[in-house]
Amino acid sequence: MQKSKSIQITWLQFVLLIHGTQVGVGFLTLPRELAKVAGTDGWISIILGGVLSVVASLFIIHAMKRQPEATLFDLFNHYFGKWVGKTASVIFLFYLIGGSLAIIFSIVSILRIWLMPKTPDFMLILLLAVPTYMIVHHGIKMIGRYAELIFYFSLWIIILLAFPLNHSHWLYLLPFIKEGWMPILSATRLTILSYLGFEITFILYPFLMNKKKAVSAVIVANTLTMLFYILTTLVCFSYFSSLEILQYTWPTLSLLKVIRVQFLDRWDVIFLAMYMIVISVTWIVYMSLAVFGVKQLIPKSKPSITTVVILLITLALSLVLDLSHTQVTQMTRTMSNIGIVIAYVFPLCLWGYVKLLEGIRRNHGGDSS
């Protein structure tokens, strides 16, 4: 518990870490998935999903507030006892590592389809592993800086989105709420998947410099992500006709393919190469939190060795499994479903448990530790 004092991250880094972790591979497919369920009203679901994720983040912060210096791993031990706590920590660790792997495999599979159909996966993963190692083994302070840096680098994506606006048909968006609220509500289930990433608050909260600002931080982070999603989705919906968008697996990439300037074609290639760096924040954050978690569970372990082991496992898996795109999608879906439990259901339970415990202690006049 004392260790966390030495590392601190600023408010901005905290915000951008959450935002960076949220914006991942899902962003590329989100417009199609939304259009399938809710048609062009899908953007309303994004707002609803955003509200839900803010609420879930607030629950996390409220549950963590009692023990401001403790990460989730300490809380597990504190509230549930040693063995249950250890088991819960291991499950959470597996979630972090699994999430990280799912994202690496997804981006590699997208790269294979869009850019390099003939290059084997392990080659790409090998190339990605080196910079990943260099950032991850430095720990949490470094990923905070990395997330901030990458955010500034990614701002130009918004300018790219302005190009297709020339040929947009904004009338496609009308009328709002075409088929009533039901499709919009059922699409909200999809959108909350793309907000996954704020659950890292469980681990990052103790490192935040000024804990009073934590509430504003999670609100800003989720809103930032929400605006980014809404912008992209609206541009996609107004550019593609409602049946057409269902044809594209990655509408966002197909959208960038149409940008035509005199000196450069195939903007999707440039975008994808840059966007890989944006997505890298997601897997790097998950992985380095996993490394941090291992250190908490096994205090003797060395972060750099843990990182190498995780990366070697990734490489080995890519060699052995040779995943097809469908399998990767299946893997991401499974991880997202686990993520929903961890990010939306678990905070509520934890908060309720903490409240209950407090109530019992107050009634019995017992000591609070």
Add this chain to the structure above:
Amino acid sequence: MKYYWLKICIIVVLLGLLPGCYDKMYLEDATLILVLGFDIEEDRFIVYSSSPLFNKDAKKKTEEFYDDKPVSVRHSKNNFDTMSSGIPSAGKIQTILIGKKLLEHGNWFSMLDTLFRNAESSVNANVAVVNGPVSEVVYYHADDKPPLTLLLPKLISSSSKKNATLDTTLQEFHRQMYDQAMTPALPMIRKNTNLVAEGAALLNEQGKYVTSLDLQETTLLRVLQRNLTGVGSYTANVPESQAGQPNPIVQSKLSVDIAKLSVRIRTSYEHGRFIFNLRYKMKTRITERTFPFNTTMRKTQLQKQLDSLIQRDLMALIHKIQKNCIDPIGLGIIAQAYQYHAWKKVKDHWGDALSEADIRLSVKTEMLDSGVLQ
């Protein structure tokens, strides 16, 4: 610093990995397909391609291939490989030509699937209909013209900038095909002695050729689509009786440039049919007037006359469209936006619904100037 050398070694090994990108292709090995053509000749589906030739010994600067027994479009790309000096690459396609005969068959659109499915192929190519056999265009070669691969995109883009034809990219065509609320329209070219652009071809929901528009009608279609680029030019015969003194040799012509266009469209649904109220306001400049007329004194009269002329021609175009049960204007998009529930019932046969619709049109022009002459 004890890992210093180890780190350098790792970096060198990893740098060695970088050229391991398996997907490189040397430009000198590639045959860039710039023009791709599809046609039906003697009941056979034929794929044509034209590529630039970068070789100083070759007199002709393009090479053409055709495949008269293609299993599929994708398959014929492989067949081109056996004929060309390099590996055919579809990433740089500039123009896609489609023979009118193929269009008359309908349901041909799925043949283009490979162009959309492969990430490498370009969706920004211009699509054009050839009025006549595609082979005439693909094998067109003139000493006083740039090579076909350069000529075709120039021809289409320059005439579309003047609103004389359309500028439909492959992506835009894909959108129009999948949009239930409108039907596609493509630019049309033909080979006389030279290659010429001649208006637009209108297709129905299934991509089947329905009718064609001449240059003036195409400009008016773009007016209706609210899609004028720059200025649109319009010429009309002015009826003799009102044009001052009749002239036996020269017909009375009035040409204007439409400089600014503003449109208001109201739509409603009554008694099982759609009602569209289109109100066009145009700012025009006179560019030609071959009959004597006192423009300063009787400006409003000329404006009124122009109003009715444009209205007549636009209405004729709308009737032509309605008669053919198509909707290249995109009125369906407006119906979808403002009368969604009524539109939803007819979305599978929107062309028929539009043909029964009541379209009212009013045109109001305002003459900005009459050039440097009175």
